[in-house]
Amino acid sequence: MGRRRRTRIAFLTAVGVLAVAAGLVEYAPHVVALAQQPRHRAQATAEPTPPDDWNRKGTYLGAGQAYPSVVRLLGSDSTPTCSGAVVHSPGGDIVITAAHCVFADGSYNTGLSVAPGTTGGDNPHGTWQVDRIWVDPHYTDNHDEDYDYAFLRVTRPDGARIEDAVGADTLATDLPYHLTSVTTTGYPDDDNPGDAQLSCTMDVYRSPAQPKYREMHCDGYTTGVSGGPWVRLRPGARTGELVGIVGGFNGGGPSDDDPHADAVSYSPYFTAATRSLLAEAVAGQGGQAGH
Secondary structure, eight states: OBBBBBOOOOOTTTTHHHHHHHTTTTTTTHHHHHHOOOHHHHHHHHOOOSSOOOBBBEEETTTTTTTTTTTEEOOSSSOOOEEEEEEEETTHHHHHHOOGGGGEETTEESSSSEETOOOBOOOOOOOEEEEEEEOOOHHHHHHGGGGGOEHHHEOOOOOHHHHHHHOEEEEEOOOSSSSEEEEEOOOOOSSTTTTTTEEEEEEEOOSSSSSSSSEEEOOOTTTTHHHHOEEOOTTTTTEEEEEEEEEEGGGTHHHHHHSTTTTEEEEEEOOHHHHHHHHHHHHHSSSSEEO
């Protein structure tokens, strides 16, 4: 996935202080009043920020450790392209991934399939074909990376439901940006000799550089992990609350020239719009044919 350089935004509250220092209060009361107003709640709560710890590295999981509900997205020629996860639904047939994994250059990628829990080239549960794709119009029409997620309906000839085979995470929306003990898993293309899942459990935060997104710090998350789930696991379980995926700004990370490019990953923030798109997929409304 591509990367971009992070940016920061300076606040203008110092304007009121300068006005006072210059003796201009009488002539600019609105400026002083603006400076004295409380900031937006999200800024005033002094949210925790990501630590400057760049030593954490993801762990490659063996066949017995791999999360069954984490999938590898395969192209029409069966080449691995991205990651994803099974999402709980009444039909047991929905997978989430990043929108940029299935929609690019104004068109949908077709002929896709998913292989859950694959490790070392072995697909213990088989594969499912992508039958239909749902991407938010904000992304397809305007490439709005806030909506960089997609839901896929998957099927296979024997009628087996993917959720029955491997379990599923439950979509969670509108949670605080800062969350503890989030497990992020995906399939990096680089430095992955065992063709295995890479996983890391850590706290996640509102990104200082891209404040509309969550940010995590864990090294090794390179091309191929896009769409990989961010999950708060249930105690003793292999699934849990799905709070994000690798994606969003710049495909899910800073620019390649950032010194910590492979250690910083972003996730779009899940809202009611995310839940609404899932509801469309569950109901089979709209969407794009996947074949």
